[in-house]
Amino acid sequence: METSQPSLLALAELLSGPRSEEDDDELGQVPTSAASRLGPGHIEAPKTAKPSAITHVKSGNSKEIWSAEEVPEGSEYDDSWDSREQPEYEILFKQQVGTEDLFLGMNRKDPSTACCEDMLIKIQLPDTKASDITLDIKEKVLDLRSPQKKLFLHLPHPVDPNSGKACFLPEKSTLEVTLHMKREFDFINFA
Template identity: 70%
Template sequence: MEPPELGLCSASSLLALSQLLSPPEEEDEDGGRAIGVSSAGPGNIGPPKAAAPTAATQVKYGNSKEIWNAEDVPEDSEYNDDALDSREQPEYEILFKQHVSAEDMFLGMSRKDASTACCEDMLIKIKLPDTKASDITLDIREKVLDLRSPEKKLLLHLPHPVDTKSGKASFFSEKGTLEVTLRMKRELDFINFA
């Protein structure tokens, strides 16, 4: 019959715990013994771990002059909100829209409700008073809306990923409002059948 596994109560774990709890003794200047601060921490309990690779031993990429790979750069990192840009952020509002029919409204034949989980589109209303449509630059990415005008700048991280190929923008100069409608890319679940 084999002895049962000790797991956390193995001899090496108990020894490491013992060393953690009892600080090592050091010699002081007079040659006597003084109790010092332990250099062991919670990471010292258990079997020793392999050392992490240092900068010199890390894997190099294809081109030796590259300092990082494209996968290492976070998505939308080119949109950095720099403090040197003095343009102010315009007021904006995010609304959610869903497509409903008579069956949804009066008969309750679908599982749609008034929550945002049943919405298909995202409507972003941005107030841009005293701005011409030709002065507006709009860039839509999957998770970022980037709007620039001579006086205003808006870098908006969207609450849901959107389809960049299907969307529309309308500028209402009499109200000074830009309305951007974007189709959300969502997982299909029992509520959302779009």
């Protein structure tokens, strides 16, 4: 890539900032960057700078430090005092693939997670019965409780909490939760 000398000088001037004649005399006409001319005395904010943030005063109780809209979904379930251990889990992504996808490549599906429709979460729950499990699914959170284990999982994609299904496999001591993902651009991926 070739660059001309005037463009390099313009870039150097842009990076060094504005200079006065006093600076040129002081430095002996040697071009320097703005950062090299700064010292410990330049730490204060510039006097001509305008405030970049606008402070908004909330109406209501002035002692509140955040509003209910700022609290992430599911954080009301997160209890750090609960001493139950977290079970091992695995998140897998599933997609419905037909012969037109596999052999002919007619749809725009690929093996990436962007083309997956469902999320499968396998949770290992040894020494647990299906009747002891409490499962609560929200759009972005999976909350599982059993007498020995507790799992509070923030999901990687938003899901439809009403269209999921769960199956407990007692021979493997595994709970399999299948959730249908809902994402912003699914109409593009699955058109």
